[in-house]
Amino acid sequence: MGRQIGQRLISLVIILFGLSILTFGLTFLLPSGPVEQVIEKMGITPDPEVIAELKHEYGFDQPFLVQYMNWLKGVVKGDLGFSVLNNDSVNAILSRRLPNTVRLASASFALMVLIAFPLGILSAVFRNRTADYIIRFMSFIGVSIPNFWFGMILIWVLGVRLRLLPVSGSIGWKSLVMPALTLGITNSAYYVRRIRAVMSEQLSEEYISGLRSRGLSDRRIIIAHVLPNSLLAVITMLGMSFGSLLGGTMIVETIFSWNGIGKAAMEAVTGRDYALVQGYVLWMGCIYVLVNLLVDIIDQFLDPRIRRAMSNR
Amino acid sequence: MSSYRKKAWMRFSLFMFLAVLFVLFALLAGFLAPKDPLTTDYGHMLEKPGAGHLFGTDQLGRDIFSRILHGGRSSLLIAFAVTGIVAAVGIFLGTAAGYAGGILDGVIMRICDTLMAFPGIIFTVALVSFIGTGLPNLILAMSLTSWTGYARISRALVLSVKNNVYIEQARLGGASGLRVLGVYIIPNILPSLLVNISQSIGSNLLTISALSLLGLGSPPPTPEWGLMLSEGKNFIYNAPWMLIFPGMVILVCVVIFNLLGDSIQDLMNPRENIY
Numbered sequence: 274m275g276r277q278i279g280q281r282l283i284s285l286v287i288i289l290f291g292l293s294i295l296t297f298g299l300t301f302l303l304p305s306g307p308v309e310q311v312i313e314k315m316g317i318t319p320d321p322e323v324i325a326e327l328k329h330e331y332g333f334d335q336p337f338l339v340q341y342m343n344w345l346k347g348v349v350k351g352d353l354g355f356s357v358l359n360n361d362s363v364n365a366i367l368s369r370r371l372p373n374t375v376r377l378a379s380a381s382f383a384l385m386v387l388i389a390f391p392l393g394i395l396s397a398v399f400r401n402r403t404a405d406y407i408i409r410f411m412s413f414i415g416v417s418i419p420n421f422w423f424g425m426i427l428i429w430v431l432g433v434r435l436r437l438l439p440v441s442g443s444i445g446w447k448s449l450v451m452p453a454l455t456l457g458i459t460n461s462a463y464y465v466r467r468i469r470a471v472m473s474e475q476l477s478e479e480y481i482s483g484l485r486s487r488g489l490s491d492r493r494i495i496i497a498h499v500l501p502n503s504l505l506a507v508i509t510m511l512g513m514s515f516g517s518l519l520g521g522t523m524i525v526e527t528i529f530s531w532n533g534i535g536k537a538a539m540e541a542v543t544g545r546d547y548a549l550v551q552g553y554v555l556w557m558g559c560i561y562v563l564v565n566l567l568v569d570i571i572d573q574f575l576d577p578r579i580r581r582a583m584s585n586r
Numbered sequence: 587m588s589s590y591r592k593k594a595w596m597r598f599s600l601f602m603f604l605a606v607l608f609v610l611f612a613l614l615a616g617f618l619a620p621k622d623p624l625t626t627d628y629g630h631m632l633e634k635p636g637a638g639h640l641f642g643t644d645q646l647g648r649d650i651f652s653r654i655l656h657g658g659r660s661s662l663l664i665a666f667a668v669t670g671i672v673a674a675v676g677i678f679l680g681t682a683a684g685y686a687g688g689i690l691d692g693v694i695m696r697i698c699d700t701l702m703a704f705p706g707i708i709f710t711v712a713l714v715s716f717i718g719t720g721l722p723n724l725i726l727a728m729s730l731t732s733w734t735g736y737a738r739i740s741r742a743l744v745l746s747v748k749n750n751v752y753i754e755q756a757r758l759g760g761a762s763g764l765r766v767l768g769v770y771i772i773p774n775i776l777p778s779l780l781v782n783i784s785q786s787i788g789s790n791l792l793t794i795s796a797l798s799l800l801g802l803g804s805p806p807p808t809p810e811w812g813l814m815l816s817e818g819k820n821f822i823y824n825a826p827w828m829l830i831f832p833g834m835v836i837l838v839c840v841v842i843f844n845l846l847g848d849s850i851q852d853l854m855n856p857r858e859n860i861y
Contacts, residue, residue, distance in 0.1 A: 287700075288700055302717045413841070417840040417841045419792050421812075425818075440822075520706040523711065524799075524800065541715075542714075550712050550716070553708075557708050
């Protein structure tokens with residue numbers, strides 16, 4: 274167990290290192306350097322001498338690794354740079370807007386689980402019966418539907434036609450409903466299919482016929498044996514689907530004008546506010562990595578084989 | 587041929603036919619479209635779907651049906667291109683990693699891990715924002731970020747065939763590493779990858795549309811499905827058809843390619859039909 278955690282931590286460090294290199298490396302993809310960008314934005318005709326001077330002052334003339342180390346020192350201290358667009362530090366903007374994204378993501382996540390579990394279980398239990406066909410059809414459409422389009426259709430039906438909910442904004446629970454529905458429903462579809470697959474696999478195992486021959490009821494077999502055995506695989510998938518949830522927040526926040534960090538990032542993209550884009554990427558990467566680490570740890574505690582090995586110590 | 591296989595073949599033929607049909611629509615848009623996709627007509631702005639305009643007109647009086655047909659080029663065909671590039675890069679790197687092992691394997695897989703540590707679309711958006719918007723850059727960014735899935739799967743597949751006797755024999759016969767990869771390994775694992783390729787045409791189409799919707803793809807007058815949606819959203823109150831039809835077409839295309847992938851899976855591996 275200790276060894277496993279050690280290995281996991283080493284790969285975590287490697288991934289975080291890779292994340293930081295990639296994020297920092299983005300700057301070098303700019304068609305012109307960061308100094309030129311700022312000067313152009315200020316509307317001044319770039320004077321080569323001034324540019325060279327500024328480059329020297331900010332350390333842009335140093336080799337990649339030195340620049341990276343300087344940048345990393347700042348990042349570790351919590352300095353991700355300055356957002357030209359918002360006239361504030363990147364960290365301040367992101368932490369101010371993060372709660373909104375967390376609210377949206379957790380509401381969507383809860384919805385996703387609430388939809389996916391019952392439907393996935395039903396579908397597996399009533400395999401190849403009417404309920405299963407309906408659920409499979411719906412989840413197939415759900416997997417294929419563009420989440421941005423689904424969101425727009427929701428806006429049109431619930432907001433424009435029925436006038437039940439505000440079409441955009443991020444104030445009050447009412448404006449949370451549609452973005453959360455969009456993300457929750459579209460993400461749950463994939464999950465329904467996976468839960469059905471995992472449970473079907475369990476249901477065709479030999480121990481099921483063993484339990485049946487011992488006279489256990491189907492309900493008891495499913496609740497006491499199939500569900501716990503499927504849970505592990507399902508939780509691992511939860512961690513993976515969290516990534517598409519985070520990616521989805523960026524699109525859905527933009528469509529619904531939900532004031533989270535995804536919308537801030539999209540504004541930064543259109544406004545060429547590179548520091549903010551970088552900060553967003555780094556934050557999202559870290560959140561995603563940490564969530565997956567958490568899922569891994571939960572997995573290991575849920576797996577009786579590993580748990581037993583631990584208590585034997 | 588068993589009845590199961592017969593059914594699987596029939597399904598495969600049907601979805602293949604539909605897929606080819608949609609590709610033909612996109613290729614022949616110039617002949618099939620009733621109107622020019624770019625010609626504005628201020629006498630017929632925001633017109634409802636009807637006899638003159640099958641899917642209605644947009645805010646500039648352009649025919650939405652014609653725009654959707656032409657949009658197939660910058661949406662569906664680009665999805666094909668991206669899938670081709672991504673699959674080629676991913677399969678090559680993955681098989682190389684699996685076959686060579688050692689340091690090369692370690693480096694490629696760590697790069698994979700790192701890229702996969704960014705949630706899907708986010709790193710692509712960041713890349714596009716740094717290298718600049720527009721279709722070529724969009725394709726480049728998507729290719730740089732999404733080869734990882736292929737690399738992982740093909741690496742696993744290589745590891746499973748690598749120790750077969752025929753590989754050993756080829757090597758004893760003096761075939762070089764690249765030749766063993768290209769002639770013996772890749773053709774062997776390619777069929778297993780077809781399912782992924784077909785399904786990622788659908789998901790790449792979704793990503794391209796999403797990025798165009800966010801304004802990172804082709805610039806405005808271009809008929810592109812995602813872009814049409816973002817324009818349509820501004821007219822949601824008086825012209826909902828502007829966002830219903832382009833989205834519907836995206837959905838139908840994704841459904842077709844996902845079903846095609848499923849049917850290939852059924853054909854090749856009937857036992858795994860648990861979905």
